[in-house]
Amino acid sequence: MPDTLVDVEQLSFAHGQGAHQRWVLTDITLEIRSGELAVLTGPSGSGKSTLLTIIGGLRSANKGSVRVLDRQLIGAKESDLERLRRQVGFIFQQHNLAPALSLAQNIQMGMQHSDGHKSDDAAARIQSIAARVGLDDHLHKPPSQLSGGQQQRAGIARALVQSPKLILADEPTASLDRTSGQMVMDLFREFAAAGSAVILVTHDKRVLDQADRILHLEDGQLVPAVDQLMHDTSEGLKKLMHIDAPRLGRMMSVGQALAQVALADGKVDAEERIAMREALTQRKIFSGAELDLIVDLALAQAQAWLQTSASEEGMQDLQRAVEAVALADDVVTEEERAVIRGLLRKPPA
Ligand code: ADP
Ligand code: MG
Numbered sequence: 001m002p003d004t005l006v007d008v009e010q011l012s013f014a015h016g017q018g019a020h021q022r023w024v025l026t027d028i029t030l031e032i033r034s035g036e037l038a039v040l041t042g043p044s045g046s047g048k049s050t051l052l053t054i055i056g057g058l059r060s061a062n063k064g065s066v067r068v069l070d071r072q073l074i075g076a077k078e079s080d081l082e083r084l085r086r087q088v089g090f091i092f093q094q095h096n097l098a099p100a101l102s103l104a105q106n107i108q109m110g111m112q113h114s115d116g117h118k119s120d121d122a123a124a125r126i127q128s129i130a131a132r133v134g135l136d137d138h139l140h141k142p143p144s145q146l147s148g149g150q151q152q153r154a155g156i157a158r159a160l161v162q163s164p165k166l167i168l169a170d171e172p173t174a175s176l177d178r179t180s181g182q183m184v185m186d187l188f189r190e191f192a193a194a195g196s197a198v199i200l201v202t203h204d205k206r207v208l209d210q211a212d213r214i215l216h217l218e219d220g221q222l223v224p225a226v227d228q229l230m231h232d233t234s235e236g237l238k239k240l241m242h243i244d245a246p247r248l249g250r251m252m253s254v255g256q257a258l259a260q261v262a263l264a265d266g267k268v269d270a271e272e273r274i275a276m277r278e279a280l281t282q283r284k285i286f287s288g289a290e291l292d293l294i295v296d297l298a299l300a301q302a303q304a305w306l307q308t309s310a311s312e313e314g315m316q317d318l319q320r321a322v323e324a325v326a327l328a329d330d331v332v333t334e335e336e337r338a339v340i341r342g343l344l345r346k347p348p349a
Pocket of ligand 1: 015022024042043048
């Protein structure tokens, strides 16, 4: 079982005191294990940077529990926080490179904190991490001779040179092009594979795809992933409807019909997906992406139906919902009653 590197329980945090007190984080509970790359998303001002700085011991909170690398940070002494900070690789939007130092010296600053390294392998480690972010040919230059993106990568190299167990990164790929952004993500993945944990604040869609876990903050609270997923899906479908309503309508209808076919034998399994895809591919009715969407919709619908119909509570909810809709126009026709009866009939087991 992998180690828990970050264990936050019921953390709340406010800026200011007394009448000026403003809660920025409320009741945050999360756990990050060794090997994980977690992405933290959320609108501007939702508390992402604040949470990251509390986990990194840069800011003190007093409510809840924050255990990081086996240290309780709530109520910890400044010297303990200082020790923790040395073990964390921080990557900020503002990289704060020292202007009077060369790139190599700036990266070396990231090693000053670490205990017990030998100076003869320091140069080799600086060289190696610089190469990983594509800066090994620039080690002698001062920051002023580097582009914005190169400076950001230099900040990343400085944070990673001592191989931290925990990496906290606030929008590290924001000013990077696609190639260097991916280079940095590959590096993070490698650290995670070697047993570190990475918490990454980002809005970058390409990065989201590569996360092991997505944490979403909304007004200082963590929103369950499924809520966020449903919200995004529904927003996505709305957009699709604007683009091409008739085509989407056909896709949804086919999806619904497929769901019923899938349900005919009362179970939904992985083979169903393969069969649906093959059947639709042969007929060349839909393009690849459309096909994936249809099959996903059908399977999600079939599975949801199975779960709903398996529980008494689910069926009662369904009954109340369909009756409410049927009654919305104040008349329930015989046809509507028949549809409701059909809907509430359990599929064959
Ligand atoms: P995010 O990183 O998600 O954009 P932040 O963590 O930076 O959000 O900020 C969360 C909230 O805390 C914001 O409403 C911000 O205005 C407020 N805030 C940040 N720093 C301070 C501060 N020093 N004093 C008071 N409020 C602050
Ligand atoms: Mg921020």
